[in-house]
Amino acid sequence: MEERIQHLLAQISALQSELRTELHQREIKLFYRITGKHIEFDEAVGKVHRELKVDLVSWMLSSRPQNFLAAPFVYGLVFPLVFLDICISIYQAICFPIYGIAKVKRADYIVMDRWQLRYLNFMERFHCAYCEYANGLIAYASEIAARTEQYWCPIKLARKVLGTHARYERFLMYGEAARYQAHLAVSMHCASRNRSARTCPLNCTAGEKPLRSLEVQSTSRPPSSMRSWCTAYRPRRGQTDRPLQH
Structure with a gap:
């Protein structure tokens, strides 16, 4: 069952990636072409x-008055957004090299x-630029958080949650100790x-296999390298070696 689920997840991921590529190529052929940082349309378009x-x-004149009243609350978020941008970038710059992420x-x-x-007129461009930055920043911060979660706590939640990142589906089931x-x-x-768990092969040498059920010899924390992981653990007495399913 587990292997079947992982196989289906891999197929879904591959098909989604292929679909995004095909749709993007179709848009380029129909509407525009990208030249460096510039996007060009046909003269007629x-x-x-x-x-x-x-x-x-x-x-x-055609805008609703309520839109102008809401503007300070909308654009006031630029300050926490910029603060998030600075903080998340500093965090990644310092911590990711330490973790090896x-x-x-x-x-x-x-x-x-x-x-x-x-x-688009000036105000429409301004609105679009703000949305581009805000949504792009949230996606950027979400990916940093997702890689951090994959590194430190790759466990699914017991309750159903919406809006999970792409790596979540390959986390370990809740309670699978x-x-x-x-x-x-x-x-x-x-x-x-930068690969999802269970889709990345381990760097064990010949004759060493990562095991599904493991017993720690000397420490309860994972070693710093996959080479030491392969040699630092052994199967419990009486158990049959079974390869870890990726």
């Missing part, structure tokens, strides 16, 4: 964009290119390579 642009005065590339999550759309230490070592090792 660009002309239509400029014609559809609503001038700033008309846009403000692969760093999250900020530019992969905070992308701001809607300002190049000619059918027998496999915790082995799974934690795998998860730590894979976090350093």
